[in-house]
Amino acid sequence: MGNMKGKTLVFMLLFAVAIVGFLAYNNTRQPALEEGAPGEDPLAYEGTVKIGAQTVNESIVLAWMGKLLVESHTSLDVDINTEFAASSVLHQAMAGRELDIYPSWTGTQLTGIMRYEGPNLPSEETFKMVKEGFEKTFKMTWAAPIGFNNTYVMAIPRAKAEELGLKKASDLKGHSETWKLGSDENFDTRPDGYPGWTEAYGIEFGDVLPMQYSIMYRAIAGGEVDAIVAYSTDSRIKKLDLALLEDDKSFFPDYSAAFVVRMDTLENYPALLSVLEKLSGQIDEVTMSELNGRFDDGEEPEDIAKDFLTQAGLI
Known part of the structure; x- marks a missing residue:
């Protein structure tokens, strides 16, 4: 009888240890799920996201890059509309839930949409201000900058x-x-x-x-x-x-390019931000100028975007 009690006690201790270990493991995994990292499968996503662009070469090429990245790394369908006349029109469409993503430039939105009239800021401070402002006011966030400043x-x-x-x-x-x-x-x-x-x-x-x-x-x-x-x-x-x-008065602000994304879209598809950020830091001014030139010479934006992303190993 005493031997049976001893075995029972050992079993209960082992069971308790297993439960504690399981809970600890589960707690460590939960943040990853929220970030759309390990544990979430973007290839199991269902639905459609909409990407918009202005009617200018750079915006169109970047929008196509966003479309191809999302299609390559998730199972989402992507609609693209490159007929928006201005950044303010794009923003209105996003605010009205007509779009989920659009490429933009930090200085454009800081001084335009956010009405900032203070002194010019370094690129990092400009990005931080516009990102925090968009998250608080518009429930939109910014992916990390793509790498170039188009001022x-x-x-x-x-x-x-x-x-x-x-x-x-x-x-x-x-x-x-x-x-x-x-x-x-x-x-x-x-x-x-x-x-x-x-x-x-x-x-x-x-x-x-x-x-x-x-x-x-x-x-x-x-x-x-x-x-x-x-x-x-x-x-x-x-x-x-x-x-x-030369802008010898340093009047023009920083215009770092990045993707803007609706935060409720990220709630539905948490991995979407990391997918778009595959492009972050990948394009400098010289490269973007060359890509814009190919567009101006009549090459299809989808082909330009696909060629760059393939050569960069991003799709």
């Missing part, structure tokens, strides 16, 4: 720059007052655009002509405008032999 830059034909000795934006004073400036459709009204630029530099153009981004380059090539506000990763800067004027 604004004043550009004029190189021959004109050399003739007039223009090397920095401040040199425009005394010339721009009779010039026409071509810009994208938002620059003339955004606080990080023309209104703020004229205040910072004390310089004005004779006329500012907002237009579709692609038309802007045709306008300066045809002499319809004297200067344009270019994007620093645009391949047409090199093709049209444009001179870039």
